[in-house]
Amino acid sequence: SAVISQKPSRDICQRGTSLTIQCQVDSQVTMMFWYRQQPGQSLTLIATANQGSEATYESGFVIDKFPISRPNLTFSTLTVSNMSPEDSSIYLCSVLNMNTEAFFGQGTRLTVV
Amino acid sequence: AQRVTQPEKLLSVFKGAPVELKCNYSYSGSPELFWYVQYSRQRLQLLLRHISRESIKGFTADLNKGETSFHLKKPFAQEEDSAMYYCAPSNSGNTPLVFGKGTRLSVIA
Numbered sequence: 244s245a246v247i248s249q250k251p252s253r254d255i256c257q258r259g260t261s262l263t264i265q266c267q268v269d270s271q272v273t274m275m276f277w278y279r280q281q282p283g284q285s286l287t288l289i290a291t292a293n294q295g296s297e298a299t300y301e302s303g304f305v306i307d308k309f310p311i312s313r314p315n316l317t318f319s320t321l322t323v324s325n326m327s328p329e330d331s332s333i334y335l336c337s338v339l340n341m342n343t344e345a346f347f348g349q350g351t352r353l354t355v356v
Numbered sequence: 357a358q359r360v361t362q363p364e365k366l367l368s369v370f371k372g373a374p375v376e377l378k379c380n381y382s383y384s385g386s387p388e389l390f391w392y393v394q395y396s397r398q399r400l401q402l403l404l405r406h407i408s409r410e411s412i413k414g415f416t417a418d419l420n421k422g423e424t425s426f427h428l429k430k431p432f433a434q435e436e437d438s439a440m441y442y443c444a445p446s447n448s449g450n451t452p453l454v455f456g457k458g459t460r461l462s463v464i465a
Contacts, residue, residue: 276452285442285457286400335400337453343388343446345453347400 245270245338249348256326256355263322264351266336271316277309280333280350289334292319326355358383360443362456369433370464377428377459379417379443387445389419389426390453394440403428403441413437433463 246269256262266275274293278286290298290311298311312320323330336348359382369375381387389406404412406419406426417428426443440460444453 274450274452286455288452288454291452339450339452344402344405345390345392345400345444349399 244344245272245340245346247336247338247346247348249336249351251351252349253352254354256353258327258355260326261322261324262326262353263320264334264336266319266321266348268317268338272338272340273316274339275313275319276337276339277311277319277321278335278337280335282332286335289321323353326353328355331355358445358447358454360445360454360456362441362443362459364459365457366460366462368462368464371435372432375430375433375437375461375463377441377443377461379426379428379456381424381426381443381445383424383445383447385447387447389417390444390446391415391417391426391428392442392444392453392455394442396439400442433461435463435465437461438463 248267250265276291277289279289280286288301289304290300292298292311292313294313294316308324310322331354333350333352335350337345339345361380363378391403392400393403394400415430417426419426440458442458443456446453
């Protein structure tokens with residue numbers, strides 16, 4: 244299994260500001276994934292973060308809005324830039340183990356006012 | 357296009373009644389299928405996967421390749437089964453999961 248620590252667990256931010264979410268895994272993993280879960284919706288993949296290369300973004304998500312860092316095999320950050328109320332959501336990081344089982348952080352509940 | 361469909365947004369059943377949460381998928385290749393569950397105030401976690409063919413918490417799911425379905429079933433629902441359930445196919449070990457829209461199961465006492 245993998246234990247993922249994600250912080251902050253929640254935040255309330257002013258529009259136009261940025262928030263960086265951190266994700267720490269207790270083991271080395273090749274890929275880390277960032278998801279968004281808007282109120283009442285399912286999980287939507289934002290990007291895949293690889294160590295040593297740029298993140299791969301899904302359609303509808305861009306690096307300028309959601310810059311990602313992956314400095315080593317156990318850590319990643321996601322920044323939500325120039326926030327607007329539409330960015331209010333739960334943001335989740337996730338990893339896969341060798342058996343393709345996904346593990347998730349507890350999520351960051353972001354409210355933009 | 358890769359797609360997974362969970363047609364029911366909300367499913368309410370009485371305690372002790374059978375429950376079936378539907379999942380249909382449209383995927384290239386031979387995906388592996390998963391069900392994930394999120395209980396209130398807990399993080400998302402794996403419930404079961406089709407290759408293990410085991411029963412977890414009384415739940416089973418059979419992969420029907422002809423109908424491209426992976427429905428989750430339990431013969432007798434319990435109140436503690438109330439949660440959000442997500443169906444998720446995956447094509448390979450390093451491919452991120454794509455989730456269905458989820459079904460909220462509410463078991464009524």
